[in-house]
Amino acid sequence: MSRVIHIDQSPSAIEALCAKHMFRMSTVEPLLSGGSRVVLLDPRDAEALRVIMKHKLILGEVKRSPSHIARQLPPNGSRR
Template sequence: MSRVIHVQATEQQIETLCQKNGFRLSVVEALLSGGFRVVMLDSRDSDAFRALMKGKVIDGPVKRSSKHIARQLPTSMRRQ
């Protein structure tokens, strides 16, 4: 399953839950549409996080900031 979860919670709630359960976070990013995009380092952590936050998981499309860092090389730097 995906390591990415979109949740309607505060950053403090997310961090507290992760610390309490030993989940390893990669990124916590505020969403323009409300809530947070949470990326875990391990898919098992994300599955457990999803189960604990089941009432706050955002299903469907979300709007991210254009300021997020893409992890893909720009077109000009890709191998042809």
Template structure:
């Protein structure tokens, strides 16, 4: 179960929906390719969010901003 949901919905709609249904969100990111990437804290919240947004889901690959890579650790910092 993935906690990530990519949707064609404005940020304010996502915030309102998550507040209304008490979904716990880890991160929200505007996608370069259009739409929004939402990462939930709980996979069950993500599944419920997918059901609510079923007509607005983005299927397949999306293009994220290069700035999201700046938050990633370099391979040398990963614990083994």
């Protein structure tokens, strides 16, 4: 179960909704393709948010800002 959700809402609207339902977020960022990407800390919260926002979910590919920090291994595949 993924903790990442793409929603057709502004980051501030998502933050307010998560606060209302006491869902703990890791991060929320606006998407270049519209909407927001939210990462919740608990997969159960993520599933509950998917149910609440079922008509606003973005399915398929999204375009993220190039300024986001991706957690990836260095090119040689080793950890530092």
